[in-house]
Amino acid sequence: MTDHSRSAALSHPTADRSTLVGVDVTTLDVAGSTAVGRLFRSRSAATAFALTHAAQSWATLVSLDFTVFECDTASVDSASEGMFCAWDEVSVTGSVAETACALAILDEYSLGVRRARLPLPAALTAEISTLSNAVASPVHPSRVDDPDKVEVRLCSIRPDPLPHSRTSIGFYGSDDAERVAGVLAYRFGGDIAPATERGCIQVHHSADISDVDRAAVARYTRIGELRANIAALDPRRDIAAITRLDGELDTLCSAVLHRRSTPSPTPVAGSDVVRRYLPAPAPRPDSSEDRPR
Known part of the structure; x- marks a missing residue:
């Protein structure tokens, strides 16, 4: 998949539709794995939360899975109403820095990377x-x-x-x-x-970063260079060079970023979205207990 096709894969029709983004954060350390899911109104907000949460867990390995939900009138407050079209969009696995660098190559996720808060050791x-x-x-x-x-x-x-x-x-x-x-x-x-x-x-x-994280930064930098070089070439005269650079770009992107898009949107009930991502409301006291007998 070239960079151009990858960008297209993340751009689903959204005219007159509202979008919610669910993120599942799985962290792994010596004590085992833990998972948490949240629902947001944008990819950038979901990304900022996922990276911040993963960084604060001090896990050695994290996995971030993003799912996009679209509905004519979608909001976090009324997500249980109506039906959604769902796309399992993208998944990244690695250290916090590796996942951040991978998501930063996607325009709709890059702002969230910069808004994340990484604590000091x-x-x-x-x-x-x-x-x-x-x-x-x-x-x-x-x-x-x-x-x-x-x-x-x-x-x-x-x-x-x-x-x-x-x-x-x-x-x-x-x-x-x-x-x-x-x-x-x-x-x-x-x-x-x-x-x-x-x-x-x-x-x-x-700040000190590991060799693995430096390699992730180098990949991100190289991807940016390849994109700039391809954009500067003539699509007719420089087809051979574009093909070669596209191949390197595709290899780098595929090494860190996994597209999860399903062949077609999957219908999902709003109640299922709420059950998956939003915390259950606190139980209300039974008012019948206060009634005189």
Whole structure:
């Protein structure tokens, strides 16, 4: 499947129709596997939730499965009404970074990748706390709104398309804030960036990622290069070059992204969609118990 056909496969007719996107997140670690499903109004929202949830689980392997539901009047609040047309659209498996890079090559999912929140490793968080506390103690929570207090933030920069992380270290007096920022910048090889807002100092540093995740970033980058090269070629004069580049592009995409689209839409009752993705409502007290006997 070429990049062009892949894009078409993810573009179902939606004229005068509303779309809901269900995502199943399965995480696997030494303790076993866990699964959770949620329903959203867009692919980007579903992607942001799936990656954030997977990252917070600290699982070694994650699997994300996206299903698209279309209905004339679909909404999360009234999903149980009517019938839906369902497409099992796309599935990705790997580390959180690998799945993020795979989804980022799809236009309708890429925004959700950048909105995901990836936490810092627990060991790094503990080290940051130890370093900052050794320099100065943050002010009491009741004083964080004082005009002379400064917030110190650590911004962990990851290579595109992985989202960056911004961690609040704490609120300090201005002199203490500068000392804390200086120690963090020295320890993590970062830079103290100009404040983007008053009362804030930011330390930017490069986040550590694994070799596997770096390979995923390299694949994403190469896919972008191939797309740009194909777009710059003449479809008539450069057919041989386009065919060769399309082949490489298809190989890279197929290695990380699995199309799950069914041959034709599957009709699904709204009640089944609700039962699959939305939590059951809390049971209501039986009012008959309050009636006099």
